[in-house]
Amino acid sequence: MTLDAKIPQGPLAEKWSKHKFDLKLVNPANKRKYDIIVVGTGLAGASAAATLAELGYNVKAFCFQDSPRRAHSIAAQGGINAAKNYQNDGDSVFRLFYDTIKGGDYRAREANVYRLAQVSVNIIDQCVAQGVPFAREYGGLLDNRSFGGSQVSRTFYARGQTGQQLLLGAYSALNRQIHAGKVKMYTRHEMLDVVTIDGHAKGIVTRNMLTGAIDTHAGHAVLLCTGGYSNVFYLSTNAIGSNVTAAWRAHKRGAFFGNPCYTQIHPTCIPVTGDHQSKLTLMSESLRNDGRVWAPKTVEIAEQLRKGTLKADQVKEDDRDYFLERKYPAFGNLVPRDVASRNAKEMVEEGKGVGGSGFAVFLDFADAIKRLGEETVKAKYGNLFDMYIQITDENPYKQPMRIYPAVHYTMGGLWVDYNLSTTIPGLYALGECNFSDHGANRLGASALMQGLSDGYFVIPYTLGDYLAKIGPKKVDTSHPAFEQTKQDVIAHVNKLLSLKGTKTTNEYHRELGHIMWEYCGMARTDEGLRKAKGLIQALKADFWKNAIVTGENEEVNASLERAGRVADFIELGELMIDDALMRKESCGGHFRVESQTADGEALRDDENFAFVAAWEFKGENQPEELHKEQLTFEAVHLSQRNYA
Amino acid sequence: MSNGNMNLTLKVWRQKNAQTAGKFVSYKAESISPDMSFLEMLDVVNESLTHKGEEPINFDHDCREGICGMCSLYINGHPHGPKRGITTCQLHMRTFHDGETITIEPWRAEAFPIVKDLAVDRSAFDRIQQAGGYVSVNTGGVPDGNAIPIPKVIADEAFNSATCIGCGACVAACKNASAMLFVSAKITQLGLLPQGQPERYRRVQSMVAQMDEEGFGSCTNTGACEAECPKEIKLTNIARMNNDFFSAKLFRQEEIHEQNH
Ligand SMILES: Cc1cc2nc3c(=O)[nH]c(=O)nc-3n(C[C@H](O)[C@H](O)[C@H](O)COP(=O)(O)OP(=O)(O)OC[C@H]3O[C@@H](n4cnc5c(N)ncnc54)[C@H](O)[C@@H]3O)c2cc1C
Ligand code: FES
Numbered sequence: 013m014t015l016d017a018k019i020p021q022g023p024l025a026e027k028w029s030k031h032k033f034d035l036k037l038v039n040p041a042n043k044r045k046y047d048i049i050v051v052g053t054g055l056a057g058a059s060a061a062a063t064l065a066e067l068g069y070n071v072k073a074f075c076f077q078d079s080p081r082r083a084h085s086i087a088a089q090g091g092i093n094a095a096k097n098y099q100n101d102g103d104s105v106f107r108l109f110y111d112t113i114k115g116g117d118y119r120a121r122e123a124n125v126y127r128l129a130q131v132s133v134n135i136i137d138q139c140v141a142q143g144v145p146f147a148r149e150y151g152g153l154l155d156n157r158s159f160g161g162s163q164v165s166r167t168f169y170a171r172g173q174t175g176q177q178l179l180l181g182a183y184s185a186l187n188r189q190i191h192a193g194k195v196k197m198y199t200r201h202e203m204l205d206v207v208t209i210d211g212h213a214k215g216i217v218t219r220n221m222l223t224g225a226i227d228t229h230a231g232h233a234v235l236l237c238t239g240g241y242s243n244v245f246y247l248s249t250n251a252i253g254s255n256v257t258a259a260w261r262a263h264k265r266g267a268f269f270g271n272p273c274y275t276q277i278h279p280t281c282i283p284v285t286g287d288h289q290s291k292l293t294l295m296s297e298s299l300r301n302d303g304r305v306w307a308p309k310t311v312e313i314a315e316q317l318r319k320g321t322l323k324a325d326q327v328k329e330d331d332r333d334y335f336l337e338r339k340y341p342a343f344g345n346l347v348p349r350d351v352a353s354r355n356a357k358e359m360v361e362e363g364k365g366v367g368g369s370g371f372a373v374f375l376d377f378a379d380a381i382k383r384l385g386e387e388t389v390k391a392k393y394g395n396l397f398d399m400y401i402q403i404t405d406e407n408p409y410k411q412p413m414r415i416y417p418a419v420h421y422t423m424g425g426l427w428v429d430y431n432l433s434t435t436i437p438g439l440y441a442l443g444e445c446n447f448s449d450h451g452a453n454r455l456g457a458s459a460l461m462q463g464l465s466d467g468y469f470v471i472p473y474t475l476g477d478y479l480a481k482i483g484p485k486k487v488d489t490s491h492p493a494f495e496q497t498k499q500d501v502i503a504h505v506n507k508l509l510s511l512k513g514t515k516t517t518n519e520y521h522r523e524l525g526h527i528m529w530e531y532c533g534m535a536r537t538d539e540g541l542r543k544a545k546g547l548i549q550a551l552k553a554d555f556w557k558n559a560i561v562t563g564e565n566e567e568v569n570a571s572l573e574r575a576g577r578v579a580d581f582i583e584l585g586e587l588m589i590d591d592a593l594m595r596k597e598s599c600g601g602h603f604r605v606e607s608q609t610a611d612g613e614a615l616r617d618d619e620n621f622a623f624v625a626a627w628e629f630k631g632e633n634q635p636e637e638l639h640k641e642q643l644t645f646e647a648v649h650l651s652q653r654n655y656a
Numbered sequence: 657m658s659n660g661n662m663n664l665t666l667k668v669w670r671q672k673n674a675q676t677a678g679k680f681v682s683y684k685a686e687s688i689s690p691d692m693s694f695l696e697m698l699d700v701v702n703e704s705l706t707h708k709g710e711e712p713i714n715f716d717h718d719c720r721e722g723i724c725g726m727c728s729l730y731i732n733g734h735p736h737g738p739k740r741g742i743t744t745c746q747l748h749m750r751t752f753h754d755g756e757t758i759t760i761e762p763w764r765a766e767a768f769p770i771v772k773d774l775a776v777d778r779s780a781f782d783r784i785q786q787a788g789g790y791v792s793v794n795t796g797g798v799p800d801g802n803a804i805p806i807p808k809v810i811a812d813e814a815f816n817s818a819t820c821i822g823c824g825a826c827v828a829a830c831k832n833a834s835a836m837l838f839v840s841a842k843i844t845q846l847g848l849l850p851q852g853q854p855e856r857y858r859r860v861q862s863m864v865a866q867m868d869e870e871g872f873g874s875c876t877n878t879g880a881c882e883a884e885c886p887k888e889i890k891l892t893n894i895a896r897m898n899n900d901f902f903s904a905k906l907f908r909q910e911e912i913h914e915q916n917h
Binding site for chain 1: 660672673689691692693695696699700703706707709710711712714716717718719720721722723724725726741742746748750771772775777778779781782785786787788789790791792793794795796798799800801802804805806807808811812814815818819821822845846849851852
């Protein structure tokens with residue numbers, strides 16, 4: 013199978029409008045003859061489901077939470093970018109495009125990113141029209157702030173709860189369509205497989221999480237909007253339920269997996285305290301607008317801080333190393349996430365880490381409080397500060413916060429072409445679930461943008477083209493492929509339920525996380541990755557012998573749900589290792605120790621690795637086949653990323 | 657696996673499903689660290705139950721940072737536990753004392769039937785929002801964001817109401833199981849903004865009608881909802897909603913339209 017990204021011809025700035033014109037349309041009267049399945053109701057899924065229903069399609073939407081409003085998108089804090097140039101500070105579609113390509117370390121597809129920048133402008137308007145209460149200036153106009161990796165102020169926000177407000181906006185659009193009868197919503201349903209007929213996606217198999225009923229659903233197309241897989245690391249900033257199951261099962265049915273090893277590490281998270289911890293909490297990147305990152309200049313001072321004999325506010329100005337401001341004067345504390353993360357890790361490795369564990373650096377607001385006053389700081393970041401107090405029992409208005417990098421977002425995901433189609437025709441992937449747009453590293457405030465862009469403004473056009481081509485002939489679940497796939501799912505569920513071993517699936521998950529973080533986290537080596545591969549294979553074999561799964565299928569069974577997700581994470585973990593092994597360059601948040609410059613910066617290898625890795629599943633326990641989508645850059649010059 | 661020094665007794669409501677009767681069961685929570693969140697403490701208990709081949713305690717949760725509204729739990733007689741302005745997932749064990757007995761129950765309200773153990777069905781909330789908690793605008797073809805200027809104070813007020821996480825603590829706290837605080841938060845958010853004006857009176861009628869249909873009780877201004885709301889949504893929202901509701905009834909001859917288009 014050859015990969016075709018279906019990038020339209022013509023100049024970058026005209027590709028999307030030309031493509032939209034070339035795409036086939038479905039006649040308005042025919043739209044109601046098509047059934048669309050949307051899995052996931054985060055920003056990508058809710059916006060897609062609502063928009064497609066508005067157009068007239070019949071939509072069935074699914075999520076595993078008890079309400080679409082609880083999708084993980086709700087947790088996003090910082091903001092959403094758009095090239096509005098309301099601040100008159102030199103922003104433009106091209107600059108947003110350029111920053112995103114560069115921030116992604118030249119491993120994203122130019123055409124997609126350009127379209128994203130173009131569409132970004134409409135997203136804000138759409139959300140405002142829905143009643144999303146964005147922050148405003150006194151004059152009544154929209155307010156902006158800046159985010160890591162950019163020198164303009166283009167981030168729109170709603171206090172520290174932007175994701176919540178955007179999702180509630182999309183949820184309300186979805187609700188309107190549910191009320192109108194155009195969307196049928198299935199909550200507490202987990203998708204467990206994709207049904208394909210003649211190579212086309214025609215439906216899904218779900219488990220009703222209340223009753224255990226395993227059902228099939230048919231449609232002319234299936235949209236996966238199921239989010240990212242950071243929880244493969246066990247500890248991440250993602251919600252507990254975030255998982256890879258939908259994408260992974262689709263992968264096993266033929267959808268290629270793109271760049272699985274591309275993980276984003278976020279620099280400003282609350283550090284781990286003990287092994288009871290179930291997740292990590294992000295402190296929004298927006299804090300770096302006013303907070304200054306520092307570590308003590310010497311190991312001796314760090315030791316005193318760790319022991320608690322010295323307090324952070326007692327450390328003299330001369331004894332503080334504002335390492336980001338020192339090394340990257342142009343961007344200072346606002347360098348991109350991978351750069352900030354790597355530098356924090358370096359400080360810790362030099363013995364200059366702080367906090368009880370030593371795995372932390374400071375994020376200090378003392379200067380900001382002096383400059384702006386506590387009230388202003390509170391107005392800007394109040395809820396984040398409260399959250400920090402809640403978790404750590406420390407007061408960041410008095411002492412600097414302790415922060416450390418944590419896994420946050422996955423740039424890898426199902427491979428999609430320009431139309432967001434996976435390699436299975438009729439199966440689409442939107443939002444964090446796909447691999448596109450971010451490259452090897454995601455700039456802040458761009459995931460929300462991508463989710464909404466895909467759902468509101470891309471898929472409604474590109475899906476129509478496919479539907480017009482296949483025609484409205486009814487699909488229903490009577491085809492034997494549905495029963496067959498359902499039986500496969502039942503067999504898998506039964507196999508899990510038969511596991512009556514000695515170790516909980518949570519313990520397996522934690523072990524997997526340790527392996528992934530240690531060997532496939534912020535820094536990777538050939539040797540480490542090889543070792544990790546063996547460890548994961550052993551873990552997988554052990555899981556299927558010794559895991560414990562309690563209860564039965566025909567009831568609410570969190571133990572079973574978790575077991576299925578952990579089993580998929582283990583398999584994905586192995587593929588991530590293979591992908592990381594293959595990619596012998598450093599790019600984005602993925603630092604290959606063997607590939608660095610003389611002064612220790614990440615060193616890309618454009619000659620050999622300017623491609624998207626798309627992996628094809630070849631059968632259980634078989635090595636996957638690597639396909640390469642070569643990336644070509646017309647509008648930007650590949651250059652070493654340099655923020656100094 | 658846990659690494660702390662607190663030992664607690666938990667009295668937990670166990671109920672197989674909505675059809676079966678439930679009862680309290682006591683469990684020991686041992687070696688609990690004060691730095692654990694309440695849900696992490698339950699994870700520890702669940703791990704040990706699983707090891708014994710017993711079924712873990714079922715409860716709803718997802719984000720574990722106080723924003724998704726999925727966690728619930730009535731802890732020692734308070735929704736989301738004894739502290740103000742936080743959700744259960746944000747509650748940390750340092751709030752409790754070594755040796756303490758903690759009672760854990762599900763939300764209790766007729767409109768929130770029990771799913772299993774501590775989890776309840778809050779889909780009534782979704783149906784209320786579906787009845788009209790939106791601005792009817794299709795994707796595309798909308799004005800520029802700055803073409804609708806909104807004074808900062810209004811935007812901030814609307815935002816305060818919009819922060820409701822839909823957890824249902826207000827209902828659980830209310831002796832009448834009223835959903836007024838929840839409903840009024842949405843009414844207020846959209847009612848304050850220019851975008852929400854065209855449907856303002858119709859919205860309040862549809863949402864209130866749906867709220868009544870779902871079997872929530874009426875508001876008697878006791879204020880328990882406001883006191884227990886993890887997002888500190890204000891009672892003034894309810895006043896606004898009542899205001900709009902009566903205006904709609906008395907002065908506008910609008911009907912509750914079924915929006916079947
Ligand atoms: C703490 C935090 C802060 C963030 N802050 C920002 C920010 O400030 N700016 C920014 O741009 N980005 C931010 N991000 C990233 C951004 O929030 C996410 O990338 C984005 O919201 C993902 O949206 P989504 O629609 O793709 O998926 P999600 O919102 O994760 O939605 C996934 C949906 O799929 C459903 N689902 C999954 N699997 C199944 C299945 N098998 N069956 C049925 N349903 C399923 C779920 O129920 C859910 O509805 C942040 C992320 C985190 C974790
Ligand atoms: S788990 Fe999301 S609010 Fe508590």
